Amino acid sequence: MVSQKHYSAISIINHWITVILVITMLTLGFAAVGAPSDEVEDYVMSIHIALGFFVFLFIAWRIAFRLYEGFPEREEKTAIERWAAYIGHRTLLLLLGILVITGPMYLLTENECIDVFGWFSVCVPLEGLDFMHEAMEWLHVVIGLYLLPALIVIHTLAGIRHYILSDADTNSTDI
Numbered sequence: 309m310v311s312q313k314h315y316s317a318i319s320i321i322n323h324w325i326t327v328i329l330v331i332t333m334l335t336l337g338f339a340a341v342g343a344p345s346d347e348v349e350d351y352v353m354s355i356h357i358a359l360g361f362f363v364f365l366f367i368a369w370r371i372a373f374r375l376y377e378g379f380p381e382r383e384e385k386t387a388i389e390r391w392a393a394y395i396g397h398r399t400l401l402l403l404l405g406i407l408v409i410t411g412p413m414y415l416l417t418e419n420e421c422i423d424v425f426g427w428f429s430v431c432v433p434l435e436g437l438d439f440m441h442e443a444m445e446w447l448h449v450v451i452g453l454y455l456l457p458a459l460i461v462i463h464t465l466a467g468i469r470h471y472i473l474s475d476a477d478t479n480s481t482d483i
């Protein structure tokens with residue numbers, strides 16, 4: 309693990325690509341819940357799943373990179389802020405990791421392939437794990453519809469506060 313005081317350029321790019329991908333996945337997920345017909349729901353879900361294949365790869369890369377690089381030192385914060393950022397950032401990554409595993413597992417444990425825009429399909433025969441199917445769905449939907457959006461709202465407010473305060477503190481971490 310590399311010790312540092314600031315986020316690297318790769319970390320910053322990873323952060324903002326993640327924001328775009330996660331907001332898109334959430335929008336598709338919520339659009340599927342509110343779809344006016346089964347056909348629309350299936351269509352929206354097919355995009356969610358196809359894009360989800362690439363989101364899986366990207367989230368795996370950005371979690372691996374964070375494990376390699378570590379989080380920057382945060383001595384400029386109070387103990388409570390340090391603790392909130394410590395827990396909050398790790399929880400965000402953990403929830404994203406669980407989402408990109410439970411989504412595919414939900415499909416594969418029911419013997420469905422992951423169809424990527426009709427370009428190719430990823431099929432892994434996991435129907436022997438069908439006892440996990442409902443737990444995968446429950447975790448994916450509860451995290452996707454409630455826990456992650458709530459944490460993102462809190463994180464965004466904390467981020468805005470961070471930018472306002474770090475104007476006066478050039479030693480602060482930034483992203």
Ligand code: HEM
Nearest residue numbers: 323327330331374397400401460464467468470481482483
């Ligand atoms: C989908 C939405 C978002 C997700 C999933 C997310 C995730 C994360 C994660 C995991 C970190 C820890 C560092 C890293 O590994 O990248 C982080 C840091 C940070 N994020 Fe976000 N973020 C989101 C949206 C935002 C937004 C909208 C803002 C701006 C208001 C923001 C501002 C920041 C800042 C300033 C940091 C660094 C804070 C520090 O270390 O003191 N994030 N974010």
Ligand code: HEM
Nearest residue numbers: 333334337338340341357360361407408411412449452453
């Ligand atoms: C950041 C990543 C992800 C987010 C934020 C996310 C979000 C959501 C949300 C909010 C729903 C709820 C929609 C509903 O209840 O019908 C959902 C459902 C679903 N997602 Fe994801 N998802 C992500 C990744 C994935 C991946 C990688 C896959 C598979 C490749 C996937 C497959 C599914 C499936 C199959 C459902 C429907 C579950 C059901 O029928 O109850 N998701 N997702």
